[in-house]
Amino acid sequence: MSERISKRVSIIKMKKITTVLLIMACLILGSAGEGVQAGALDSFKDEKGVLKIAGGTAHIPVMQEVAKRIMEINPEIQITIAGGGSGVGIKQVGEGLVQIGNSGRKPTDEEIQKYNLKMFQWALDGVGIIVHPDNKVRNLTKAQVIDIFSGKIDNWKLVGGPDKGINVYTRDEASGTREVFWEKALDKGAISPKANFVASNGAMKSAISKDPYGIGYVSVGHIDETVAPVAFDGVLPTLDNVKQGKYTISRGLYSNTKGEPSGLTKKFIDYLFTPEGQKIVESNGFISIK
Amino acid sequence: MINIPEKAAEKLFLLPTVISIAITIGIFGFMLLLGLPLIIRGGHFLNLLAQSWAPGSGLYGIYPMIVGSLSIASLSLVFAFPLSLGCSVLISVVGHEVFGRFLRGVVQLMTGIPTVIYGFVGVFLLVPRIREIFQRGSGMCILSASLMLAVLISPTMILFFTDSFDHVPKSYGQAAEALGASKGQKFLYVTLPCAWRGVLTGLILAGGRALGDTLIALMLAGNAIQIPGSVLDSARTLTSHIALVFAADYESLEFKSIFACGMSLYLLATLLVLGARGLWHRNEGEK
Amino acid sequence: MNRLGEKLLIAFSWISGITLVSVVFFIVGHLIFKGIRAINLKLIFGETRPLDALLLRKQVFHGLFPAMMGTFLLVVLSVGLAAPVGLASGIYLAEYAQGKVRKIVNFFFDILATIPSIVIGLTGFSVAVFLHQHYSKQIYPCLLISSLSLSFLVLPYIIRSTQVSLESLPLNTRLTALALGGTRVQNILYVLVPQSLSGILSGLILAIGRCAEDTAVIMLTGVVATAGLPRSVLAPYEALPFYIYYISSEYSSPEELLTGYGASIILLIICMTLFLFAFIVKRRIIWQTFYHL
């Protein structure tokens, strides 16, 4: 009697194991999918493996769109995208932790030399000051901006707004956006220690869109109707103004590799420069370099 | 039939124990090893704790973060303690048949709510309210973080409090009742004095949770590096400092500072454990 | 204490209880009210057909599927790593360790249980960087490193639940097999562990819940915003709690924010179910699974 029962139990066990094995087999076999024809993406068809991207947060929407297209064509490829900021991107690609490190500033000569970096600038971008759409202040002089960010001006009424305290938002030291803004808008002046910190361009935009008395700076590509751009010395941060060189807080968007890129990494970067890739760049609010 | 020799079996169970202990010590070792350059440069670990943060002038002290951590944690205790005490009185002393049990169930379920969800709801529900009510600052401040943290740590306290109340011998209460004490008197003069160590231990453990939590402060406290002057000021905790800086240049001193934060948190945790164990074990000894 | 004081005490306790319950209902209600319309197959699978996604034929974009799979793999790996070590340590503590050794071991496990999760994450991250620099360029923050770090995080849960359930067995049960000529190991394997199975299991479920909800550890050790399904344990991955954190600060449209609410509801349901289950299991005897004839 006991034997029969134990047999039944072991059959149930066997069934469980088979189910698990089947699922695992499906997981493995299922990953071999079929591709679709798509011109510039053809070259990705025989690639596989993991491509890791990290760094500049302004780049993320473009990276995500490109990655989506590639992974749709070939599910064998896994592309991972992390933020962290330009400093992180440069450091991580230099250390070999990722294959592509993005930066919203040009890597310094020292960095290029130390890590043998190759940089690829695939877009032009500006860094615009933004406030909440309900805020009527839409124009600030450079001097006012410097005073606001250093904390010297701490009420909107001093710059023609309501009688409310100014909430300054800034990015951390690893941010290329911060670096460019600090250099070109603040003349490397101090940023108030009272400033709230946010971790990315996306986070800056959503923070300002929620705070009626906030002020911050963000990649021009990220500006949309949820926030209001502020003219800097009378010039609005728009694509045209950046393109024509009227808006001075501008920068390139770079993807950096350690040494000459090859394989999947090279194909990814090449794709950014194809007409299709540049279209993605433009549709995300950046300026094509072509 | 498994036939492991006794001695071998003991070794087999001992090995993972040693591994677990090695991990515990190893965590501190790593903090120390990687934070060492900054400590040497700062001259002294204690210096680092007292210095302010000014990377521009070469100061990488974590004093503002320590103040941030301590003020957010203690404020959350201020909110959570009376609330939790009240709830545990309702559960174990008033002992309302329906609501008491319901409350206990809710509290048990609360322990399962992920921190990130408190943070998420805090960002969209609490922060705008705080900003509107006080008309000052961005709403991301010590107050917002503490309020949400208070909700997070309440279950820990309530479960610990009710447990210590329930462990007070029934006969004590009966003795008081026989002398004509009311429920409230029984609680105040018998239960609470007997259970105070448990209450204190629960407070310490909840404080530990509040100090160690990352997400709520990261999402709700604004993360400004300053010594906060009021509960409506933005502040950065030791934990969020780690979360914000960890991806920076590994060789920079800024990056090393997060190991000083890690070490401080580790030491704080050890202190709390020592305190809680001291209280708890003496408690058991008395019984 | 007079009647008034007593009334005040009771009134205060009622106020506290009602406050807490309403806060919880407000939080959960807010999530459900705002996010319930996001709950559908599209939230999970995006534009991909669910079957294609489940069979891994197609990648899922704009859906939670990769994050959910990431969390699932994370839980399986972490608990898989922590369970044997935790069980063995728990058994050692309850059945072998005595006197001073026991006190010291207990002390260290208390510390391990109290170390903030972000410190454990930082350690995992440093280990990854260290290994990368000194051993293999293949190692960097990834699913494996996250699982390892998470397994440190949940180790105390498993150790404690094992230890407590073993120690709470009555002396009568402890002596049964020994009196019948069983060795210590036999006693542990045949009687003590099976008898404390429900307690051990609820500890494991708590550990699973902790792995599923933790954000601080994984954000330092390899979770990223976009990864698709992880192709290997050495690759970065997505996870539900990190997705929620990411959306809360970086959403770019109301639709994206809605997915954040959806993800929160899903994570809440997963964690609540696990915790509820842990509470139920503790009371139920499930020895049948072990002592089948």
Next chain:
Amino acid sequence: MNKPVKIRTTNLCFSYYNHPVLQDVTLQFFENSLTAIVGPSGVGKSTFLMTLNRLWEEIPGARMKGRIEIKFNGSFHDIYARSYSLPQLRRAVGMVFQVPNPLPMSIFKNIALPLKLAGIRDRSLISYKVEQALKRAYLWEEVKDRLTDSALKLSGGQQQRLCIARALILEPEVLLVDEPTSSLDGKAASVIEELLLSLREHCTILAVSHYWDQVKRIADVVVELSNSHHQSNIYHHQKPQPV
């Protein structure tokens, strides 16, 4: 008493956390007889039983001094000798506890457990031995149709007989019985008493008992442990032969 000696203890002292329980106990027990151990509660009767299978070693804070020898295969062995195998001793010296302690598994598995612990795997042998043990414990007829039921479903008296069967399956030469009827009603208790009397033929039984009437019914020899501090008094009674 003309039966040969089976067990002898010499100058046995015992303490829990330095609190003395037994002092200087020197006793002899005879083969194939039932010795009742009586005395006021707290005097260490259960403890004394546990010194004979060394089970006290599993209880924290316990200490023992003295010498215990049991005759196996014709010669006396010091059971505390370093070379003596503990599992082997406990298989030869069975024990039944005051409160029945079946494990939460089936009746069959409960009784087969000692065989499993001893490493016996032959299924037909196990089935045979389980049946024999149940028969010897007067339980076979009641449970033979539900061996796969949980042992916890049995009544208290049945559970206690199950525990006796479980102790008997290894055919021990000595059986230690600690107040086996204290948790049972009169009817169940008398079945157990009858059972113990029949078991005398196969082994040496040491039974702790509280009830003098029970002692009178079943014991061949009575030993009283007393509270007096230096010497445990021993009385040997010739049991009145049952009619």
